[in-house]
Amino acid sequence: MFEPPTLKDIANALGLSTSTVSRALRDTYEISAKTKKLVFDYAEKINYQPNPNALSLKERRSKSIGVVVSEVANHYFSQAINGIESIAYDKGYHVIITQTHESYDREKINVQHLASRSVDGLLVSLSAETADTAHLKYLHERGMPMVFFDRIPNDIHTHKITANNEQGAFNATTHLIQSGRRKIAHLTSSDHLSISIERLRGYTEALNKHDIKLNPDYIKHCPHGGMFPEETEQAVLELLNLKDKPDAICIAGDRLSIGCLEVLKKLNVKVPKQIALAGFSNSDVLNLFEYPISSVRQPAFEMGETATEMLLQLIESKYPVTEFHNKVIDTQLFVR
Amino acid sequence: MFEPPTLKDIANALGLSTSTVSRALRDTYEISAKTKKLVFDYAEKINYQPNPNALSLKERRSKSIGVVVSEVANHYFSQAINGIESIAYDKGYHVIITQTHESYDREKINVQHLASRSVDGLLVSLSAETADTAHLKYLHERGMPMVFFDRIPNDIHTHKITANNEQGAFNATTHLIQSGRRKIAHLTSSDHLSISIERLRGYTEALNKHDIKLNPDYIKHCPHGGMFPEETEQAVLELLNLKDKPDAICIAGDRLSIGCLEVLKKLNVKVPKQIALAGFSNSDVLNLFEYPISSVRQPAFEMGETATEMLLQLIESKYPVTEFHNKVIDTQLFVR
DNA sequence: AAAATTTGTGCAATCGTTCCCAAGAAGCCG
DNA sequence: CGGCTTCTTGGGAACGATTGCACAAATTTT
Numbered sequence: 001m002f003e004p005p006t007l008k009d010i011a012n013a014l015g016l017s018t019s020t021v022s023r024a025l026r027d028t029y030e031i032s033a034k035t036k037k038l039v040f041d042y043a044e045k046i047n048y049q050p051n052p053n054a055l056s057l058k059e060r061r062s063k064s065i066g067v068v069v070s071e072v073a074n075h076y077f078s079q080a081i082n083g084i085e086s087i088a089y090d091k092g093y094h095v096i097i098t099q100t101h102e103s104y105d106r107e108k109i110n111v112q113h114l115a116s117r118s119v120d121g122l123l124v125s126l127s128a129e130t131a132d133t134a135h136l137k138y139l140h141e142r143g144m145p146m147v148f149f150d151r152i153p154n155d156i157h158t159h160k161i162t163a164n165n166e167q168g169a170f171n172a173t174t175h176l177i178q179s180g181r182r183k184i185a186h187l188t189s190s191d192h193l194s195i196s197i198e199r200l201r202g203y204t205e206a207l208n209k210h211d212i213k214l215n216p217d218y219i220k221h222c223p224h225g226g227m228f229p230e231e232t233e234q235a236v237l238e239l240l241n242l243k244d245k246p247d248a249i250c251i252a253g254d255r256l257s258i259g260c261l262e263v264l265k266k267l268n269v270k271v272p273k274q275i276a277l278a279g280f281s282n283s284d285v286l287n288l289f290e291y292p293i294s295s296v297r298q299p300a301f302e303m304g305e306t307a308t309e310m311l312l313q314l315i316e317s318k319y320p321v322t323e324f325h326n327k328v329i330d331t332q333l334f335v336r
Numbered sequence: 337m338f339e340p341p342t343l344k345d346i347a348n349a350l351g352l353s354t355s356t357v358s359r360a361l362r363d364t365y366e367i368s369a370k371t372k373k374l375v376f377d378y379a380e381k382i383n384y385q386p387n388p389n390a391l392s393l394k395e396r397r398s399k400s401i402g403v404v405v406s407e408v409a410n411h412y413f414s415q416a417i418n419g420i421e422s423i424a425y426d427k428g429y430h431v432i433i434t435q436t437h438e439s440y441d442r443e444k445i446n447v448q449h450l451a452s453r454s455v456d457g458l459l460v461s462l463s464a465e466t467a468d469t470a471h472l473k474y475l476h477e478r479g480m481p482m483v484f485f486d487r488i489p490n491d492i493h494t495h496k497i498t499a500n501n502e503q504g505a506f507n508a509t510t511h512l513i514q515s516g517r518r519k520i521a522h523l524t525s526s527d528h529l530s531i532s533i534e535r536l537r538g539y540t541e542a543l544n545k546h547d548i549k550l551n552p553d554y555i556k557h558c559p560h561g562g563m564f565p566e567e568t569e570q571a572v573l574e575l576l577n578l579k580d581k582p583d584a585i586c587i588a589g590d591r592l593s594i595g596c597l598e599v600l601k602k603l604n605v606k607v608p609k610q611i612a613l614a615g616f617s618n619s620d621v622l623n624l625f626e627y628p629i630s631s632v633r634q635p636a637f638e639m640g641e642t643a644t645e646m647l648l649q650l651i652e653s654k655y656p657v658t659e660f661h662n663k664v665i666d667t668q669l670f671v672r
Numbered sequence: 673a674a675a676a677t678t679t680g681t682g683c684a685a686t687c688g689t690t691c692c693c694a695a696g697a698a699g700c701c702g
Numbered sequence: 703c704g705g706c707t708t709c710t711t712g713g714g715a716a717c718g719a720t721t722g723c724a725c726a727a728a729t730t731t732t
Contacts, residue, residue: 002479003396004452006688017712022690032710047474049452053398054688056389057717060339072433073414081408085435094449097408097433099421113430116340116385138383143338261624283621288597290626342718353682358720368680390718393687 005046014042025050056118064094065311066114068124070102070225075282076254076300077125080149083304084123091312093120102227104129111135121145121311126153128190128225145314149307150298152194159310161327163298165195168331169202172278172296173250175335177210181248181276185218185239187232187260188252189225196221199252199280218246225253232259240269248272251279258283261291280331292336299329341382350378392454400430401647402450404460406438406561411618412590412636413461416485419640420459427648429456438563440465447471457481457647462489464526464561481650485643486634488530495646497663499634501531501616504667505538508614508632509586511671513546517584517612521554521575523568523596524588525561532557535588535616554582561589568595576605584608587615594619597627616667628672635665 007018007025014021016035024031024039025048042048056062065088069077081097088095096119098110107127112135114122122144124136133153140146140156147159176184186203189196200219207214220235232255239246251257257279264271271277271291278294286295306327314321343354343361350357352371360367360375361384392398401424405413417433424431432455434446443463448471450458458480460472469489476482476492483495512520522539525532536555543550556571568591575582587593593615600607607613607627614630622631642663650657 002451002475002481004454004478007690008688018689019691019713020711022688023711026690030710035710049448051393051688052453053389053392054717055690057387057393057687057719058689058691060717062389071414072408072417073411075409078407078409078414082435094453099418112385115338117388117430118340139338142340145338258621258624262621265624285594285598285619285621285625288594288601288625288627289621290624343720344718354719355683355721356681358718359681362720366680371680387718390687391720393689393717394719396687 004051005048006051007048009046010039010042010048014038060118061120061315062094062118063092064096064119065121065123065308065315066111066117066119067095067097068100068107068110068114068122069097070100070125070127070227072097072099074254075284076150076298079282079300080125080304080307083301083306084308085304086301087305087308087312093312100127102128102224104131108135111139115139115144121147121315123307123311124148126151126193128193128223128227131192145311147307147311147314149303150195154194157324159307159314159324159326161303161307161310161325161329162194162198163303164328164330165198166202166205168280168296168298168333169199169250169252170206171202171331171333172280172294173203173206174209175294175333176248176250176276176278177206177212179272179276182212183215183218183244183246184212184248184250185220185246186250186252187220187222187235187239187256187279189221189256190223191221193225196252203250203252215244217242217244222253222256226255226259229259229262232256233263236260236263240267246275248276248278251277253279254281254283257281257293257295261289261293265291286334287336294336295334297332297334299331302329340387341384342387343384345382346375346378346384350374396454397456398430398454399428400432400455401457401459401644401651402447402453402455403431403433404436404443404446404450404458405433406436406461406463406563408433408435410590411620412486412634415618415636416461416640416643419637419642420644421640422637423641423644423648429648436463438464438560440467444471447475451475451480457483457651459643459647460484462487462529464529464559464563467528481647483643483647483650485639486531490530493660495643495650495660495662497639497643497646497661497665498530498534499639500664500666501534502538502541504616504632504634504669505535505586505588506542507538507667507669508616508630509539509542510545511630511669512584512586512612512614513542513548515608515612518548519551519554519580519582520548520584520586521556521582522586522588523556523558523571523575523592523615525557525592526559527557529561532588539586539588551580553578553580558592562591562595565595565598568592569599572596572599576603582611584612584614587613589615590617590619593617593629593631597625597629601627622670623672630672631670633668633670635667638665 007021011018011021021039024036072078085095100107149161152160222231222235226232281295282300343357347354347357357375360372408414421431436443485497488496558567558571562568617631618636
């Protein structure tokens with residue numbers, strides 16, 4: 001059994017009381033210099049670390065924040081997590097990462113667990129399955145500080161940060177149009193997700209602007225954001241089997257972009273000759289791909305940083321915060 | 337402020353004592369059925385969750401395990417983490433993930449923090465910089481259950497799990513030889529890392545078996561495992577600038593493999609015509625790449641699962657465990 | 673009906689830490 | 703030398719949950 005040293009151990013060894021030791025270590029003015037030195041040196045020697053559980057219990061906060069994302073294997077999220085950690089560590093907070101794998105049930109469990117584990121706040125990006133946000137609303141109403149990023153709900157009033165999804169999809173679609181395509185499909189995630197709605201809007205606007213009529217058959221939703229390869233494959237096949245086959249696809253997600261490329265490669269459909277692609281992705285290996293795919297890259301690291309700053313502001317604010325920001329950061333289009 | 341309900345809240349509301357409420361919730365035999373029902377219903381209504389900090393303090397364990405990896409963005413690690421979580425959640429344990437970004441200092445800080453946070457055990461894969469394992473040894477000697485996976489130390493006696501790195505590198509190198517190459521270089525991570533040593537051994541053996549003389553100039557170490565692109569670039573450039581240029585590279589790491597491809601593409605060196613590649617990688621998009629690279633894939637998920645099972649066995653064992661396993665799982669070669 | 677047993681509940685200590693309050697020692701002034 | 707701060711230090715109550723022990727009420731036994 002691993003039993004780290006406690007204040008009492010130091011107190012006993014030095015013939016002091018725990019209160020004195022505690023004060024000495026916290027460098028309070030009321031403790032004499034020589035007692036402090038005595039305590040400091042001994043604590044150093046036995047490598048004393050305060051028990052964070054006892055502290056959390058006493059202080060009613062844990063100096064840790066919970067993160068809920070769909071998957072760390074997703075480049076967007078792993079980059080965002082790096083941004084989150086960079087700020088959190090700086091401010092002395094710890095980060096607990098949980099994955100939903102796009103499952104609503106898993107999201108409920110994770111959120112519940114993080115809350116009961118008394119994290120001081122939550123950074124959440126909704127799962128693709130999540131249509132009902134009652135579990136989050138419940139916590140939020142009871143005062144749990146919460147910031148949403150990337151995939152945000154519209155019925156919870158707090159800080160939110162997103163990439164400019166509309167503009168990103170608009171740019172991607174416009175790029176496809178400008179390279180001579182007219183029959184542009186849209187492959188996207190579940191229809192209730194904020195990112196899907198915004199990206200669909202950007203796609204639609206680009207078509208409108210160039211007087212291209214929107215073809216409903218060209219819009220394909222993958223309810224699990226491409227988590228299951230079959231889902232993507234079926235959607236792509238449906239597009240390819242249309243009598244009026246699209247000549248380009250604007251893809252609204254990292255996983256979907258990769259999945260789509262895989263399907264096209266498997267079917268030996270030539271990109272971009274037969275079909276051109278542009279999609280959201282934060283992968284850093286797209287330029288190594290055989291088939292070129294223009295990509296919309298989200299400022300993931302920066303979004304993680306900003307979300308964390310916002311959350312810490314909520315956590316550390318002495319007064320209830322009533323004014324909430326809805327920050328939107330521009331995406332970048334990489335033409336390939 | 338978020339203030340979850342406590343036992344006392346229930347006790348006050350129901351006119352009972354906290355002990356009665358506690359016993360009722362734990363379904364003890366000594367509490368009457370109607371009191372139990374009363375308590376259950378009320379707890380349900382106000383959504384009572386026991387405070388885990390109080391529990392950890394009392395029980396001296398946290399039902400959570402700490403994970404130390406270099407980067408979650410690395411496919412090998414994100415897959416391993418999925419394996420870890422699958423077992424841990426099943427057994428009611430929580431998982432706290434930390435990243436070292438291949439930094440020794442960060443590793444020390446993370447390990448220290450996890451220990452002080454009273455995790456019940458640790459799953460560790462060493463950072464590329466880590467040559468000295470005193471920080472881990474210290475904890476281990478004091479009874480912290482610990483299992484190493486992938487990058488293991490040789491001076492800490494506990495359960496360990498690795499891929500068969502020697503065989504993997506042997507197979508990769510043999511494959512390069514069989515496709516007609518003779519001048520095979522080896523691009524690898526820092527020289528003290530267990531995986532580097534084992535993979536180098538596999539590489540050497542394959543050369544020996546085919547009577548190819550080992551050329552020391554062909555072996556290039558990247559001390560940070562390719563964390564910094566310049567590092568990889570320089571190593572590859574050095575190989576390409578040799579008067580007796582290699583015609584193939586056996587690459588000992590995910591990040592290095594990707595980095596190497598990037599450099600070659602940038603320099604417009606044709607793969608596999610000018611130089612053939614085979615490398616360790618768990619990326620699932622290698623077959624989308626323009627340049628083919630044969631890959632050695634580690635059973636990441638399975639390794640994560642096994643490591644977690646081993647750790648839980650250590651944690652939950654009533655008697656000190658003295659017999660340790662050193663499990664080695666075979667890799668898979670994907671020829672491209 | 674008195675004694676013994678069972679049943680249901682509460683008190684208080686514990687885990688490690690902080691912090692309010694009190695108290696002892698030392699120094700200083702008159 | 704008594705009375706006064708000032709400086710250190712210790713005692714003890716929290717924080718939330720569990721649990722051995724005690725004790726009352728209800729039930730059974732003699």
